[in-house]
Amino acid sequence: MPATLLGTTPSASAALRAEFTDGAGYLAACTAGLPMVSTRAAIAADLVRWPDLGRYTRAAEASRSYAARLLGVAAERVAIGSQTSVMAGLLAASLPDGAEVLCAADEFSSIVLPFVHAGRGITVRTAPLSDLADAVGPKTDLVVFSLVQSACGTVADGAAIAAAARAHGARTLCDVTQAAGWMPVAGELFDAVVCHAYKWLCAPRGVAFLAISAEYAQTVRPIHAGWYAGHDPWASCYGGNAVLAEDARRFDVSPAWQAFLGAEPALRAFADAHMPAIASHTTALAAAFRERCDRPAAPSARPSAIVSWPDADGDDLARLTAAGIAASGRNGRARLAFHIFNDEDDVDRAARALGR
Template sequence: MRLPGLPATPFERLAARWQAARDSSEIIHLDAAGCARMSRATIAATGAYLAEESRAGGYVAEIRHSEPLAQLRADLANLLGPDLSAGDVAFHHSASTAFAALVDAWPLPAGGRIGVVPGEFGSNAMVLAARAARDGIDLIDLPVDGYGRIDLDALDRHGPAGLDLDLVTFPHVPSQRGIVQPAAEVAARATAAGVPLLLDVAQSLGHVPTVGLGAAAYVGTSRKWLCGPRGVGVLAISEQIIERLVAPARCLHTASWDGHGPPVPLTGIAALGIGESAAAARVGLARAVGELVDAGTAAVSGRIAALGTLARRRLDGVAGWRVGEPLAEPSGIVTLVPPPGVDPHAVRDRLYAEAGILTSAFATSRAPREMTGPLLRASPHVYSDPAEIEALADALDRFTRTR
């Protein structure tokens, strides 16, 4: 806590700015990794677009909002660049559907090999398992340390054979453990070996630095650290990869057909489109990403990392709960392993119902090849306050001891 009379720090000024941009909340919101709080301006932009759809028609409204949507693509490309442009970015229903579309379209030989991590997000792991079963592809675990972080030294000890793969994919930041994978270092090694990297940035975009990672393709989402409305998935694919994808011809939005012979997929990233969508959510996301860019991604990441470190140090050991990642990890995701006999789902429910504190709880299906038991997760954003972490610690102690 800052002493009276001392000037506010840059992080405190940033926090005050983000707090002022949002309506006051009746709860303590510590679930940015699930669905973060939108600003009033983001909500207003979404609502204004819906009103225009009512007045002018949905397709007319989307044409009239082509400029903010183009700016959104450009901003997302810049957040993931520098080797991407606005034309390399498209939208989907969610990060999960975007990931499934890319894996389905990725050209892999029969008997091919995909490098993965045990801590892969459950939905993505299901998609990979289905593709592997369908096409006889082997899923090869990359070496990881005790936290599930890719072990670069172990990878290097295998030499070129360690990346004798056709594709590498993993989440930049897992949702069940607040570590930051060395994505740029893995991408550099994979590129040198001629292996593309498909990186899931659903939990990192707007959270930790994502510029210059060097992946061939990215998938992300609107509702988490970007503070946008739900329902927008993001794909960004490098020019070198997009023409190699073999996307199925699903509808008139993604393929052409003259009534004879097989449909012909559209060229480029358009082949991975989805047609009808909630355009209002995209317009809202454009405003939210603009706010992130205006605030400065380095400042946002720094504030979130500082809150994450503060939370781990305060919560580790409270009533027997233990933090699941290094205390100083530069991440806002804080996972908590319960003491014996304590159900994280029941504690989550009591935190919300009795203390007004929003957190998440997960079963092992979240990452079934890594998790050995259920977890509780807290995830503060820029607008969170250290006092809210203190409130969580007190309530966690109380509800654990009185279960």
Template sequence: MDGYFPGTQSGPMDTTETFDSLVRAEFSPRTSYLNTASNGLLPARAVTALHEAALMRAEGRPLLPLHENVETCRAAYARLAGVPADRVAAGASVAAHTGLLALSLPPGAEVLTAEDDFTSVLNPFHVRGDLKVRTVPLERLAESVRPGTALVAVSAVQSADGRLADLPALREAARAHGARTYVDFSQAAGWLPVDAAQYDFTATVAYKFLLGPHGAAFLTVPEDFGGLTPVLAGWVAGEEPWDSCYGPVAELAHSARRFDLTHALFTYAGLRSSLELLEELGISAVHDHAVRLADRFRAGLATLGHEPLPAPGSATVSVPGLGVRQPELSRAGIEVADRAGNLRASFHLYNTETDVDRLLTALEA
């Protein structure tokens, strides 16, 4: 297909053809799949790894290699996020990670959040019942940090509409007022270059743009752990996990692994392969490809008289009022999402110009 990938690439790939051939070898969707913001597609190598992991269980083979996958994934995500591996905890969900932060705050602490952000970033602070949760529009988040704000929590990319938070401005405002920062990279990591080292805490799930199976999430913490207490710690959180199976854990891990939750071993088997693929391709190359397709969709919408919600630079495009068309599009083999009444299309490395044009043609009908 002409124009399948951008003409210039950055990252490990030497040529467009290499990027092209690698992606084609890994993905063969039967639909125009434009819904990665809900669930990413699994690359072929991840499917193979999942099958092998299931066979290991079925055949009674030692599972040590599956446990080793967790550490490989931790290191790979650390490289992607720009932090040392000892600052990365392996968990199961953003909500669980948010819960740890919520429990760490003193009664009456102020948490600043963005309107209509994803529930997993918000709800644990609300259910505490004794925190002051203040909510403002996303574009006013940085200017709303004030003396006494303890924590600012926000998604780097908004789930409902793809808007990007102004994270540099937020970081500077938080530092000026002594507030800590918590950023959810679930809609960013895997297509948008991220730098978790710039924030106190970050979290992400692995089943969206990181292309992993469900059941894995990562939390990054400061070197001093930021006052978090590992209240969910089990045996995997011990400095010597296999010596921590009975009775209270005598010695917690000296790294962020003290915040690990029991590992979903099949998930990490598949995720290891997915993260390897992303590293081979390079996040910058994936970013250029995804944003180019999103911009093509935005331009096509304008010719049809539709105006998407403003989200410049995002791989996700949301169009007000068209969410009701999601079922008919799905029947036509075009997978998008209906989010808050918006038709949400999200673009990733396996999408093509043909996918974009097919969606535009369907919307024109």
């Protein structure tokens, strides 16, 4: 790591960077994170041992506690699952008939389609992310948006959106999948937060979280409840008389064991790291790339670790790929993501691939 950036990174963040051995040229954390050394070790060790439900449960519960720290909420507010769309579907199923849902335009479909197809007269209205707070109205029941937009990397004004929703008696659902891991997350601002950990948090796919306020949780039906949602999961394995957990665990689904074994060390490392320093590091790299390639951000834009630009024909993405750079294309745009394992050499490598 260049000295200019290392000097802004506390020791915990430096230790986090040391967990990655192959990050050069990988600018696609917004698509999928790189596995850590400790994640690989945990999964490999499990493959040569007998299955142990106690070990798996301990990993899942530790992951819940680390996720709570990363999302800025209490652990009893956090439910574990496997996909954000399932968690959004849980909330969609619990909306009143005829409810109005306001979504950001061009939002990631996993948090939109569950409401579009909810039936029961539920309607979905959209507005540009920059206008979302102003678009909340007296008929709005739920405002749905990502803190960082997947396709373009724009960082939402979450506080303004949450304030507008509260002023109109609406709730908020914020997806932080593209935020948690590179920037601090203030989950207490929102009524519900969803996060899949396989991107910036570098966990195996199949580890997701729902953080929900106690008041909102009272209105949600645990339609996915299984044995792991029980007050005592080991006493909830048979029949329909199980007593569900009183907190957000009532919305748990049975964890994907090996995925959570791999996730636990990754989530611990990110929870222990200094997130403001990671945000400073990643956004500085993104800004350096923008300057090198003459792609200035909008004057009002909040710093983002994601850089994207129009690339309808995929020419720039092809140039990056040909140069051995892992990048992505979304919604007619090329997209680069700068993470803790990237440095100024990656900025130079990507810029040169584009002829800059």
